[in-house]
Amino acid sequence: MARRIRGTLKLVSVDKPNIDRIMVSLGDRSYPILIGRGILDRLPELLKRTGARGAIGVVTDEQVDRLHGQAVTRVLVDAGYSPLVATMRPGEEQKRLARIDEITGAFLNAGVDRSSAVVALGGGVVGDVAGFAAACYMRGIPYVQVPTTVVAQVDSSVGGKTAVNHALAKNIIGAFHQPAGVLIDLEFLSTLPERELRAGLAEVIKHGVIADEKLFEYMEKQSAAILAKDLDALHYPVRRSCEIKAAIVSADEREEGVRANLNYGHTFGHAIETVAGYGTFLHGEAISIGMNAAGHLAHSLGLVDAAFVERQAACLRVYGLPVQWAELPVEEALAAMKRDKKGRTGTLKFIVADRIGHVVHRTDVSEAQARAALEAVRTGA
DSSP states (O other): OOEESSSSSOOOOOOOOOOEEEOOGGGOOOOEEEEEOOGGGHHHHHHHTTTTOOOEEEEEEHHIIIIIHHHHHHHHHHHOEEEEEEEEEGGGOOOOOOHHHHHHHHHHHHHHTTTOOOEEHHHHHHHHHHHHHHHHHGOOEEEEEEEOOOIIIIEEEEEEEEEEEEETHHHHHHHEEEEEEEEEEEEGGGGOOOOOOOHHHHHHHHHHHOOOOHHHHHHHOHHHHHEEEEEEEHHHHHHHHHHOOOOOOOHTTTTSSSSGGGGGTTTHHHHOOOOOOOOSSSSHHHHHHHHHOOOOOHHHHTTHHHHHHHHHHHHHHHHHHHOOOOOHHHHHHHHHHHHOOOOOOTTEEEEEEEEETEEEEOOOOOOHHHHHHHHHHHHHO
């Protein structure tokens, strides 16, 4: 569904808040990540970086639109833009080519052209779909990420990966298309459903495991405040996660080396999402199970001890995240992993930890070892 916004609306001014500014350094495609509270009125600043004028395509889902759509369109209209809001149903199952067809058709009917830009307003699904639509439309127009969930704010909105799913594999149809900027308003998290909050925190814990033991320790100690949606408590893990991801993307945009570290838990987790059926698990829930599988694999490879596996699982469990799945079809998951886009010449690369805060790449994992890791999360052993 799409609607055109017309008229003159005014946004009530508030005192300018403190804003963290993190740069993703990619030469002439560098862009800022702005983090703060009550900073939605900075959206036109990011759009001006694109040179956009006139029509702006706002892609969102129905739930986010009800909560925040009016506030975003007010900002855009007040800045002189003409927003076209294209909505879709929430959920991972919406990440398919049919949505791209619908959205680009709405853009065409509304007069979105090469002088326009796209705003991705929502969680990771919206960001992936909107970014891919922007990458494809007229062979590529600019877009700005306005993430409204934890998983989008700490992970998927940064880095330019855009994609939709195929029935056989997750994120297999897509493109690298860097945003012109990312606006992270922590106030969006106040309306986030509890399950979405918990699922997003899996990616924060992942960042701690791969790059920052202090962040991991913070997540262990501050669970009560974080789960209570204390935005002051959430500010640090959101900011630190963005710093980690920005540094990694700046060093390796196309995932030829260190960027693969961000896939910790994802080779297993994406396979779990695929075999479960998109929408059964939220992304972060599947990644939580995948991280536990990666922990068991690291233990079997002699990289970590049993205490590491339990410590990681305990941190995930304190946020109500699953670490096992009794119905896991192990052989189907193995087959899905073999189709994973992260594989090279038929060889899967596994990202495994050798301690909290550091990971290594392994391409010498046997099918039997991968199967054993999946069995461990199936049985809870």
